[in-house]
Amino acid sequence: MKNIFKIFSITILFLTSTKINAQLDTLSYLKQFEDNKSQYINKPMSYLLGNMAQIQPKTIWPVPVTNKKSVIRESRLKFSDLGYSNTITMRITWQEEIPYSQVDYYQKKNNFYFTTDERVFYGSKIVKDIMVYR
Numbered sequence: 445m446k447n448i449f450k451i452f453s454i455t456i457l458f459l460t461s462t463k464i465n466a467q468l469d470t471l472s473y474l475k476q477f478e479d480n481k482s483q484y485i486n487k488p489m490s491y492l493l494g495n496m497a498q499i500q501p502k503t504i505w506p507v508p509v510t511n512k513k514s515v516i517r518e519s520r521l522k523f524s525d526l527g528y529s530n531t532i533t534m535r536i537t538w539q540e541e542i543p544y545s546q547v548d549y550y551q552k553k554n555n556f557y558f559t560t561d562e563r564v565f566y567g568s569k570i571v572k573d574i575m576v577y578r
Contacts, residue, residue, distance in 0.1 A: 470523055471532050473498055474576045478534075481574040489536065490567035492574075499523055501534070501558040504566070506547045515541040519566070526556065532578050539570035 477484065477492065484492045493500065501521035509517050521534040550562055 470499060471576070471578060474523065474532060474534055478574050478576040484571050484574060486539070487571060488567060489569050489571055490563075492536075492571060493563065493567070502526075503556045504558045504562055505556060506542075506544065506551070507535075508544055509541065512541075514544050516544055516547055517541055519547075521558065530578065532576065535573075535575040535577070536571055537573035537575075539572045542569065 477496070484495075501523060502525055503522040505520040505522065506516040507518040507520060509515050516538070518535055518537050521536065522531045523534070524531040546565070550565060554561060
């Protein structure tokens with residue numbers, strides 16, 4: 445019985461550490477885009493997405509401008525499914541403001557998930573800044 449408990453405990457520790465290392469690898473991978481943001485600034489979002497070979501965003505969240513709720517200036521790309529609390533985020537600041545009504549259409553249609561619709565919609569938007577954080 446003690447041996448079964450030890451094996452079970454070791455298995456849990458191994459699975460937990462594997463998951464943590466995977467998250468750290470994702471963070472390191474995405475930080476490369478922030479570190480090399482000069483390659484992506486003033487270019488369409490499609491260029492940035494095209495260079496993300498190892499991982500793609502799962503969801504996208506608009507950030508309305510504080511004094512102008514009818515437009516957004518930033519979006520937050522999340523790289524894990526909805527409901528995951530310790531997610532890695534890539535904040536994109538856009539060159540031009542985007543009408544919130546356009547973004548709201550995709551939010552309602554796809555429930556914040558980053559689908560082909562969002563890829564096409566945001567693909568032509570010009571990136572002004574990139575920031576990655578947990």
